[in-house]
Amino acid sequence: MSRYAFVVQITVVGAGVIGLTTALALEEHGHTVRVVAAATGPQTTSDVAGAVWFPYRAGPPDKVAIWAGHTRGWLEQLSADPTTGIDLLIGYEITNDEGMDPPRPWWAAAIDVSRAPAPVTGSPLAWKFAAPRVEPSRFLPWLTARLRSPIEIRAVTDLDAEPGDLVINCAGLGARELAPDDLLYPLFGQIVLTAPGGVDLGVTVTDHRDPETIFYVIPRRTELVLGGISRPWPPGLPPERDADVSRRILEQAAALGIPVGETLRERVGLRPYRLEVRLERVGRVIHNYGHGGAGFTLCRGCAESVVALAELRA
């Protein structure tokens, strides 16, 4: 039964990391939730993600720093349970910032970061921080299993026609048509998964200094995720693997002296990018989409903001 004087029946549209986390947070606050999604698990963008905590390609910076801080604490807590697929790694972001005492990066407003040499050959100083890393193929089912009702598999065409006191739009890129919203557009991403080779599975390294050749290595429990690429993609078209991108990523790993193992597979996905995450209430619809390259980094903080909006009396 709801803890509130008013009964709130809620439909959440979308079962990626944003929809599932939002649904769980609403249930934890006593609300009655049903999740409707066109696709789940491996068919979602969320399943393709790295997915390490790092605020990448998401705005606005002030809100992102807060949402990311809240999410980080939640992921750290969940990492105590191995079935979540979350582990705490040590993260390094290679930067051009000079010396040992440059201004802190904007995304580190609420977290501990320090300066340290990055653990790759020839790299300059980096920002070092604790980096929760999620394995989507474990975490998405873990979230789903915590919901009280099974997900209803169905495409939604009209948010206003969905039942409930409130409808939460967590449709990711699907919000382009559903909202509708031309400010939301796809950013292509591609990763290469390899065997661990000789890489330290406790350390993740990111280098975004050149947007044309971004590079990261994100260890999972039994494999490595290597990236990356971020380029605008024509709306409406499915993502297509680019062999040159994978070749370039593997060459960068070799040039940095990272001893990756054999290539296992490649995956592609489209980040739901918007200059600013849309998190607002319009009548009985609450929008929560446009998390770009940071859905795992922002999911719980944004879910808490949705709960606050849901509990505002209209």
Ligand SMILES: Cc1cc2nc3c(=O)[nH]c(=O)nc-3n(C[C@H](O)[C@H](O)[C@H](O)COP(=O)(O)OP(=O)(O)OC[C@H]3O[C@@H](n4cnc5c(N)ncnc54)[C@H](O)[C@@H]3O)c2cc1C
């Ligand atoms: C290569 C790559 C690497 C990434 N690495 C990271 C990382 O390291 N860290 C990080 O934080 N983020 C990372 N991201 C970004 C992250 O994957 C996204 O921000 C996140 O997955 C967005 O989640 P979402 O739930 O909004 O969207 P999605 O996962 O796309 O889910 C959308 C859901 O809405 C449903 N839906 C859509 N339209 C409709 C409709 N009309 N009716 C019903 N259901 C609908 C879909 O079926 C799906 O269930 C990465 C992304 C890529 C591509």
